[in-house]
Amino acid sequence: MTKLQTLPAASGSSAGKNGKEGKSPRRRESPGSLAYSRSARIKGLVKHAILIIVGAVMIYPLLWMVVSSLRPNDLIFREPGLWLESLEMSNYTDGWSALTHPFGHYMINSAIVVLGSILGNLVSCSMAAYAFARLQFSGKKIFFGIMLLTIMLPFHVVIVPQYILFSQIGWVNTFWPLIVPKLLATDAFFVFLMVQFIRGIPKDLDEAARIDGAGHPRIFLRVILPLMVPALATTTIFTFIWTWNDFFGALIYLTDPDMFTVPVALRAFVDSQSATSWGSLFAMSIVSLLPVFLVFLFGQRFLIKGIATTGIK
Amino acid sequence: MSAIGELSTMTRRKGPMTKEEKKANGRDNKAAYIFLLPWLIGLVAITVGPMLMSLYLSFTDYNLLQPPEWVGLDNFIRMFGDARLHNSLRVTFTYVLVGVPLQLGVALLIALVLDKGLRGLPFYRSIFYLPSLLGGSVAVAILWKQIFGTTGLVNQVLAMVGIEGPGWISDPNTALGSIILLHVWTFGSPMIIFLAGLRQIPVMYYEAAKVDGATTLQQFWRITLPMLSPIIFFNLVLQIIGSFQSFTQAFIVSGGNGGPSDSTMFFTLYLYQKGFGQFDMGYASAMAWFLLVIIGAFTAINFIASKYWVFYDD
Numbered sequence: 001m002t003k004l005q006t007l008p009a010a011s012g013s014s015a016g017k018n019g020k021e022g023k024s025p026r027r028r029e030s031p032g033s034l035a036y037s038r039s040a041r042i043k044g045l046v047k048h049a050i051l052i053i054v055g056a057v058m059i060y061p062l063l064w065m066v067v068s069s070l071r072p073n074d075l076i077f078r079e080p081g082l083w084l085e086s087l088e089m090s091n092y093t094d095g096w097s098a099l100t101h102p103f104g105h106y107m108i109n110s111a112i113v114v115l116g117s118i119l120g121n122l123v124s125c126s127m128a129a130y131a132f133a134r135l136q137f138s139g140k141k142i143f144f145g146i147m148l149l150t151i152m153l154p155f156h157v158v159i160v161p162q163y164i165l166f167s168q169i170g171w172v173n174t175f176w177p178l179i180v181p182k183l184l185a186t187d188a189f190f191v192f193l194m195v196q197f198i199r200g201i202p203k204d205l206d207e208a209a210r211i212d213g214a215g216h217p218r219i220f221l222r223v224i225l226p227l228m229v230p231a232l233a234t235t236t237i238f239t240f241i242w243t244w245n246d247f248f249g250a251l252i253y254l255t256d257p258d259m260f261t262v263p264v265a266l267r268a269f270v271d272s273q274s275a276t277s278w279g280s281l282f283a284m285s286i287v288s289l290l291p292v293f294l295v296f297l298f299g300q301r302f303l304i305k306g307i308a309t310t311g312i313k
Numbered sequence: 314m315s316a317i318g319e320l321s322t323m324t325r326r327k328g329p330m331t332k333e334e335k336k337a338n339g340r341d342n343k344a345a346y347i348f349l350l351p352w353l354i355g356l357v358a359i360t361v362g363p364m365l366m367s368l369y370l371s372f373t374d375y376n377l378l379q380p381p382e383w384v385g386l387d388n389f390i391r392m393f394g395d396a397r398l399h400n401s402l403r404v405t406f407t408y409v410l411v412g413v414p415l416q417l418g419v420a421l422l423i424a425l426v427l428d429k430g431l432r433g434l435p436f437y438r439s440i441f442y443l444p445s446l447l448g449g450s451v452a453v454a455i456l457w458k459q460i461f462g463t464t465g466l467v468n469q470v471l472a473m474v475g476i477e478g479p480g481w482i483s484d485p486n487t488a489l490g491s492i493i494l495l496h497v498w499t500f501g502s503p504m505i506i507f508l509a510g511l512r513q514i515p516v517m518y519y520e521a522a523k524v525d526g527a528t529t530l531q532q533f534w535r536i537t538l539p540m541l542s543p544i545i546f547f548n549l550v551l552q553i554i555g556s557f558q559s560f561t562q563a564f565i566v567s568g569g570n571g572g573p574s575d576s577t578m579f580f581t582l583y584l585y586q587k588g589f590g591q592f593d594m595g596y597a598s599a600m601a602w603f604l605l606v607i608i609g610a611f612t613a614i615n616f617i618a619s620k621y622w623v624f625y626d627d
Binding site: 220 | 316344352359367465564581
């Protein structure tokens with residue numbers, strides 16, 4: 001470390017803002033002699049080999065689940081390979097209608113909760129973020145600190161009284177307990193993500209609008225919101241995935257099969273299944289993962305930027 | 314800057330406000346509180362209110378039907394003598410103390426291999442990242458239940474080389490291990506944070522080190538590790554807080570009962586059983602506050618220890 005500090009011009013010159021994709025030259029080794037290029041090539045090959053093996057081991061279970069869902073049931077317990085001799089769609093048709101309602105019913109329930117949560121997070125978090133990033137008000141530092149602390153607050157500390165509260169107003173077995181907290185910006189992580197983003201927007205733009213006579217609502221709606229679309233996209237995608245996967249909240253608040261979202265429906269399926277229906281269980285598991293996978297395919301850019309800047313899951 | 318970085322700088326500079334700052338403060342009070350209104354309502358009604366309420370409930374006996382009855386420290390005294398609770402702490406600590414370092418170790422290793430402009434980086438990154446998006450779902454927990462079952466995928470593969478594997482999730486000795494593996498499997502998101510951190514290290518440090526004749530290993534110990542230490546710290550704090558709360562995987566894999574013989578009875582699972590299985594809300598609240606204290610203590614230790622190993626380049 002002492003060595004580091006004696007290096008010329010060491011301190012913080014080229015280190016850009018955390019998370020921004022660095023534009024520094026990627027080549028750390030200057031290509032020179034033949035010996036270099038040869039050892040570098042071997043090194044590269046070893047690296048690719050490591051990565052391919054690790055990647056294959058990681059992805060294999062998922063691929064195997066997909067393949068197994070297209071196989072007759074008994075093969076699931078004795079066929080570790082990935083080749084398919086015939087396509088067996090019966091797992092999907094059986095699984096779809098294995099519970100009280102067709103599986104689509106639970107997907108619609110999940111979709112309602114997801115849409116409500118996304119809308120709630122977008123509106124409430126962006127408003128709070130605008131105040132924290134752009135406005136001067138008394139108590140700002142304290143509130144901002146509290147906001148950061150709530151990001152790290154374990155959910156379990158508030159769940160019991162929240163449950164009591166929502167059950168007293170008759171909201172058990174409705175979607176409100178899952179949606180209303182999002183309308184009130186309790187996913188503070190997104191507030192923070194948006195604060196970070198708004199801080200990066202030049203203040204000159206606000207000033208120009210202010211000189212033109214715009215008040216805060218206009219500046220927020222016309223200047224800031226259109227410029228923070230990437231942050232809104234990141235929020236949308238993460239809210240989608242987290243809400244779609246959310247099990248604990250649904251487990252507590254939704255006990256009526258009519259209201260089940262996908263995770264609790266799957267859980268009911270696991271509990272009710274006999275050893276012979278793994279195929280249809282796999283099939284519905286894959287159906288449940290499909291939306292997340294699609295979001296991953298199309299929204300990857302925002303996901304990776306989002307994690308790199310704020311460190312969310 | 315990360316949320317944690319922001320918090321630590323906020324606590325570090327605590328100087329008095331200048332006159333101008335004081336004047337600037339409160340300039341937009343009305344507008345600000347309107348913009349903050351949803352968040353403020355949420356803070357009071359959904360976060361702080363319930364927190365205080367659960368603190369109160371932790372000193373009561375409450376089953377949702379009768380009004381809460383004040384019992385003083387009874388719930389906490391009960392916790393001292395509750396062997397299942399002690400076991401659930403042991404399970405959770407094992408999960409956190411083994412799972413988090415393993416996951417972060419793998420994440421850092423793969424990030425180091427991926428760094429330095431390797432061809433196909435976006436492809437690899439996606440492959441490694443996908444499991445962290447799916448890992449929290451019930452569907453993957455179901456898959457895990459099959460894979461590590463007596464006739465599951467793992468044992469099928471082992472059988473091909475003539476090994477007869479145990480029923481990983483039905484054996485109390487290995488059940489927790491399979492859930493820890495599921496945690497390690499989701500190393501993709503810390504890996505991406507590491508990758509972003511590695512890119513921030515100025516290339517000239519390495520160039521200078523090379524001129525001085527430093528080996529790759531020396532460069533790693535002397536440059537990469539110190540420069541990356543704030544990111545490692547950030548990941549550590551975040552993963553520890555998250556892992557203490559993990560619930561879904563153990564719930565699904567064990568069929569909701571934390572078995573076999575309580576070997577996957579996470580603290581959160583026990584809390585759920587007490588609160589929402591037996592409606593022992595007072596006890597569950599006491600447990601929740603205990604969890605908060607544990608997580609707070611771990612985070613504080615992390616912050617204090619960070620002074621000795623985290624290197625800030627500012």
